[in-house]
Amino acid sequence: MKADTTIQWEQKGKPPVNLRFFLKLFWTTFTLSMFTFGGGFVIISLMRKKMVVELGWINDEEMLDFVTIAQSSPGPIAVNGSLMVGYHLAGVAGALVATLGTVLPPMIILTLVSLGYKAVADNHIIAAAFSGMRAVVAAIVLQVSWALFKPLTHARKALPLLLFGVSFLALFVFKVNIMVVMISVILFSVVHSLVVIRGEEGR
Amino acid sequence: MSILAKLFASFFQIGLFSIGGGYAAMPLIKAQVVDLHHWLTAVEFSDLVTIAEMTPGPIAINSATFVGMRVAGIAGVVVATLGNVLPSVIIMLILAKLYEKYSEQTLLKRILEGVRPVVVSAIFTAGLGLLQLALKSYRVPDLFALVVFLLSFIALNSRKIKVGPIALLGLGAIAGVGYHLLF
Numbered sequence: 271m272k273a274d275t276t277i278q279w280e281q282k283g284k285p286p287v288n289l290r291f292f293l294k295l296f297w298t299t300f301t302l303s304m305f306t307f308g309g310g311f312v313i314i315s316l317m318r319k320k321m322v323v324e325l326g327w328i329n330d331e332e333m334l335d336f337v338t339i340a341q342s343s344p345g346p347i348a349v350n351g352s353l354m355v356g357y358h359l360a361g362v363a364g365a366l367v368a369t370l371g372t373v374l375p376p377m378i379i380l381t382l383v384s385l386g387y388k389a390v391a392d393n394h395i396i397a398a399a400f401s402g403m404r405a406v407v408a409a410i411v412l413q414v415s416w417a418l419f420k421p422l423t424h425a426r427k428a429l430p431l432l433l434f435g436v437s438f439l440a441l442f443v444f445k446v447n448i449m450v451v452m453i454s455v456i457l458f459s460v461v462h463s464l465v466v467i468r469g470e471e472g473r
Numbered sequence: 474m475s476i477l478a479k480l481f482a483s484f485f486q487i488g489l490f491s492i493g494g495g496y497a498a499m500p501l502i503k504a505q506v507v508d509l510h511h512w513l514t515a516v517e518f519s520d521l522v523t524i525a526e527m528t529p530g531p532i533a534i535n536s537a538t539f540v541g542m543r544v545a546g547i548a549g550v551v552v553a554t555l556g557n558v559l560p561s562v563i564i565m566l567i568l569a570k571l572y573e574k575y576s577e578q579t580l581l582k583r584i585l586e587g588v589r590p591v592v593v594s595a596i597f598t599a600g601l602g603l604l605q606l607a608l609k610s611y612r613v614p615d616l617f618a619l620v621v622f623l624l625s626f627i628a629l630n631s632r633k634i635k636v637g638p639i640a641l642l643g644l645g646a647i648a649g650v651g652y653h654l655l656f
Contacts, residue, residue: 305642307529311599319638334589339568344492345561346531357569376530380538381550387524402649404607405618406642409625411600418593434590441598459587
């Protein structure tokens with residue numbers, strides 16, 4: 271009913287599916303995965319920057335739905351998330367290309383690292399490079415969460431903000447496991463949606 | 474069972490039962506790799522966790538590659554990673570198909586809409602955790618991390634400065650090395 275009003279970027283929509291697109295999809299997921307250290311939400315933030323803002327392949331609502339599904343399913347969020355995007359853009363072939371692009375960088379890097387991991391773990395230059403990148407990653411993820419938070423306030427509804435506040439308290443202050451929070455809210459949302467829809471039909 | 478079949482079966486289980494991201498997968502990986510199959514010692518496992526935190530990619534994939542390489546070389550890497558990803562691929566393909574089919578349906582649309590604020594707060598929480606981690610880095614003084622964080626945040630929010638996330642990460646790495654070499 272609303273939601274459409276929150277789309278403020280230039281929506282380019284799904285690109286034509288051809289070899290060029292598959293190469294682009296592979297390269298995009300490959301480079302994103304290459305820089306994803308620090309957990310699945312980092313790649314989600316990078317994915318938003320690249321695929322929502324830069325390429326316009328998906329919109330914010332779709333991306334948040336993909337995260338919900340990726341987070342609630344088995345396996346790494348990074349793999350699940352890019353698989354959903356790949357499928358959305360180009361079906362099973364797209365899903366497989368995106369998965370390959372996401373999985374290859376850690377495979378290549380860890381293969382090399384396992385050959386001499388002590389040298390890597392104790393290397394001061396690598397540690398220094400990571401200390402710089404960690405600060406950048408924090409800035410990217412926080413900026414993305416701010417960009418995603420703003421549309422919640424546009425709807426001028428109390429419930430989304432309340433859910434945001436309560437889940438933030440649960441996750442950050444009380445350190446409740448994210449799965450517990452997710453499942454509780456999904457159950458709440460199922461009941462709430464059923465009640466709302468029944469109410470609308472009754473009118 | 475051959476060693477490759479064991480690797481595959483082991484990481485298939487890890488992939489299938491690790492719901493909720495990297496830190497949920499950790500105990501499962503330890504149970505399979507250290508306790509059950511003795512592919513790594515407890516000390517090697519803690520090294521693996523350190524490496525996984527320093528290198529890109531999901532910890533499950535990192536572990537599959539690392540263990541596969543140590544146990545059976547490149548063939549081990551391919552088999553363990555494939556086993557790890559296969560449950561995700563099968564389950565996610567089904568869910569993706571269902572999503573594309575039913576996402577316009579009112580009930581599902583509303584349910585997913587209702588969950589969105591929680592995803593936003595999960596991303597926000599992850600960002601705060603990463604900031605805490607960045608400010609705690611022990612080799613380089615905290616002020617450095619804070620400055621890099623603030624500059625990146627300004628660059629990301631500015632309409633004039635157009636810098637992609639990957640380029641910004643590269644700049645962060647260069648800044649970290651430069652600072653380390655200079656001071």
